[in-house]
Amino acid sequence: MRTTILITSPEEWQAPGLELFQFAPIFPGGPEWLTKPVLIALLSSVIVMAVCWAAFAKPKIVPRGWQSIGEYCYxxxxxxxxxxxxxxxxxxWMGLLLTIFxxxxxxxxxxxxxxxxFPVAxxxxxxxxxxxxxxxxxxxxGVRHHxxxxxxxxxxxxxxxxxWAYGLYAPMILAEVFLTSLFTxxxxxxxxxxxxHILLAFFSSVGFWFVFERLTPLGAGVGVLGVVMTIVMTAFEMFIQFLQAFLFAMLASMFIASGLHGSH
Incomplete structure (x- = not known):
């Protein structure tokens, strides 16, 4: 549960905003690019490599432990x-697609x-x-094969x-293939x-403020609601996190297929 809170005075609460996505360098005076998201991305790469190594370095006929997890993902x-x-x-293309997912x-x-x-994405x-x-x-x-x-x-x-219709159709489909597809x-x-991330920070900050920081008879219900919604939204967010990884990898496979087959 996220507990980041923005306090403008000892007596008032303010909803978290864009400051959640602004990070100073990890080391004072160090490289400006070395921030928390970069460190998390590096940690994520290490985790993915460690999981794949544990799963596939010494595969057995009857998979167990990490190999079972790795084979299920594969x-x-x-x-x-x-x-x-x-x-x-x-x-x-399984190596690339599994890595992306x-x-x-x-x-x-x-x-x-x-x-x-903090979700890196x-x-x-x-x-x-x-x-x-x-x-x-x-x-x-696409260029290599066709x-x-x-x-x-x-x-x-x-x-x-x-x-005669290609004058209208061609610009639209070319824009979709070369511009819109990348953007989406x-x-x-x-x-x-x-x-x-904003929603989780909002509900968790409501719960933390009204239950722990400024507990009052009137605010207790709001605080409890904030805690309950944080739990519910965390579960829902984990589903969305998996779904978005699936969709991102799915689109990657579709785009690779379009290059191989020379179609949109």
Whole structure:
């Protein structure tokens, strides 16, 4: 449960806001880029690598412990994300897609881990860089497998569409493939984690203030409601965190497939 509170005077409470996403360098006088979100992102990478190492370094015929968890994640990503979009090419891209799914999932879950309590994806730079990596792979694959002309033709071609209609259709589909898809890929993840973090901070600050800081007969009910809503919203936020990791990896597989197959 998050307990960050913004106090403007000893007698009043103010809802948390954008200050939740503003971080000073970890070390005074140190690099400005070395902030809490960067440290959490590095920790997330270590966690993902450690889990994969523990699961797959010495696999056994009968999986147990971390291997069971690792194989469950692998099968989930393969069956629910990779194969529906990539078909026979799914296994070739499982390393990337599993890494994306686990990385985003750990990023998101950091928002409900005590003492950390910040989802990395709520800082827009992180999902943007990850989405740009997938975007670059999509363009590279499209040009490599089909050439520039063939790739563009595969995107804009629509069977049965009259020639005169391409003047309207082609700009829209090209904008969707090269601009909108990138924007929606990272903004969906960022917006959900940003909003969820704000909501959790709001309800937890209400509960902390009215139950622990300024307990009064009139405010006790509000404080208890804030605590209950924090618990409920934390459970709901964990579901959203998993869902957003799934959707981000799903879109990544769709974009990679579009590059391989030369279609939108």
């Amino acid at each position: 099968v989930f990503v393969r069956e629910q994300i990779a194969r529906p979009n990539l078909g026979k090419d799914a296994d070739r 686990l990385t985003v999932l750990v990023w998101n879950l950091m928002g409900v881990i005590p003492l950390i309590q 709520a800082h827009i730079a992180f999902p943007l860089v990850l989405a740009l990596s997938v975007y670059g792979a999509k363009l590279y694959l 050439g520039v002309r063939g790739y563009l033709k595969g995107i804009v071609h629509l069977p049965g569409l009259p020639g 890929h990272f903004v969906r993840l960022f917006a959900n984690m940003f909003a969820g």
